[in-house]
Amino acid sequence: MQRTRGSGRILRNTTLILLALLWAVPTWLVLVNASVPAGDYSGSPHWWPQGFGLFDNMAQAWDRARLGPAMGNSLLYAVTSSLLAILLAVMAAFAAVVMPVRRRTLWFWLIYSGALLPLQVFLRPLFLSYANLDLYDMQLGLVLVYAAIAVPFAFFIMRNYAMTLPREVIEAARIDGASWWRLFWQIHVPLSKSAMVAAFVFQFVAVWNDMLFGITLSASRNIRPVMAALAELQGVYTSVGPPVVLGGAILVSLPTVVLFFCAQRFFVNSLKLTR
Template sequence: MTMSLGRVLRNTVIAVLALLWLVPTWLLVVNALVPAGSYSGSPHWLPRDFGLFGNMSQAWDKANLGPALGNSLLYSVVSAAAAAVIAGFAAFATIIMPVKRQALWFWVIYSGTLLPLQVFIRPLFLSYAHTSLYDTQTGLVLIYTAIAVPFAFFVMRNYALTLPREVVEAARMDGASWWRVFWQIHVPLTRSAMIAVFVFQFVAVWNDLMFGITMVTSRNIRPVMAALADLQGNYSNVGPPIVLAGALLVSLPTVVLFFSAQRFFVSSLKIHR
């Protein structure tokens, strides 16, 4: 009886939390469907007319989302991939290789997640202004890669702790170099974790707005979230349905990526026994 009551309470809590998460998504989708010309100014709770494609088309044209989507794709893919590889190297060095003070290296790298990102804006702005990295794609890629590494390292390190050490020891006894061990043994064993890290960081970089509006001024370099913010600011007369349709449009790549890599994401959460 106690177990049954606990299960009912747990399922109820999960259902309530799921409902709270779905309500904003439902409102976004329903109001993005409303034709911009017939929007009354009050949020709609139920779908009526269908004007989603027209709203998306206006958002695409007025905010110039095409180049912005290409920029965000570049930033997200390159930064997430680089962060996954760097984190993989760091996890291999601090867990598999006989490195001294492993705990110290963990905190040195992981401490990058302990500070709010806002504290980095001023030093980054000043340093970028003196090195000509401000308002460049290279500058944004470097920023996104740097802020992605600490959390990626945290995931990769915890995953590496579950790997069997006997495989590495056997390879070392057979004369394999650390470089060969990393690429031929460690990377295949941690592939699912690296893909999960890539998905995490891809979504984080794709959804970034702060660095996209503070470290970039050119429209041909800005990421997609900065373009969407510009749509809401400079083109506020287009109405909420167009802005919401643009938000729905730019969120599609992250949704597709997550569901495509879902099995790798789930398998990375399982502990090897």
């Protein structure tokens, strides 16, 4: 028995080390090549540091791609659409799990099926409908589409989490005469805060990193999200060089990294409650 446990521990540790290396090697290459001064870049990737020009490369990317306004736009889209999607998802999860609705499984698959379709299938109908409704190249249009595509996965998280909540609390509140509306806001939402924060982080990262809808549904620099701006910087690839592009990529990834570490304890709490 001890030998089996020992071999299992070795296998687990080896797997974790390999996964860490798979993540660390590309990250190392990005950091090393983003730190190479743009004028000293030879055209081939470096495995070891060759000078330090990371901050200069970031400054060039910031100025040439106008990343400041673009990051402000992405912050607006990511926060607004994620909050809207989570509100709709937690309400749908409450209805599908707590309230006495018929065909719960059907409702689950009907909502969650939106996460199973490739996003590319929505591009043409969205572009045509947005052009007809004057939503093309508007912030409202991007907020709506980001919220719509975020609902299915957020619903998946909230519904699975709602199934782990104690039924006795809901039944006791109903016996005491609490309405569904009061039960939702005063009991269900407070109990689901950890899952809501986890879902918010997932959706924020997904919206922040999206480029597909950003380049399809926007054209103006004051509307486009940050990944569309970064793509434009990469479009002028020969004039700025790969170190500047990589420096810009590191710069725009910092908000998502900070958000994840700030919300890390909510992930741990949600995992403890669902065990």
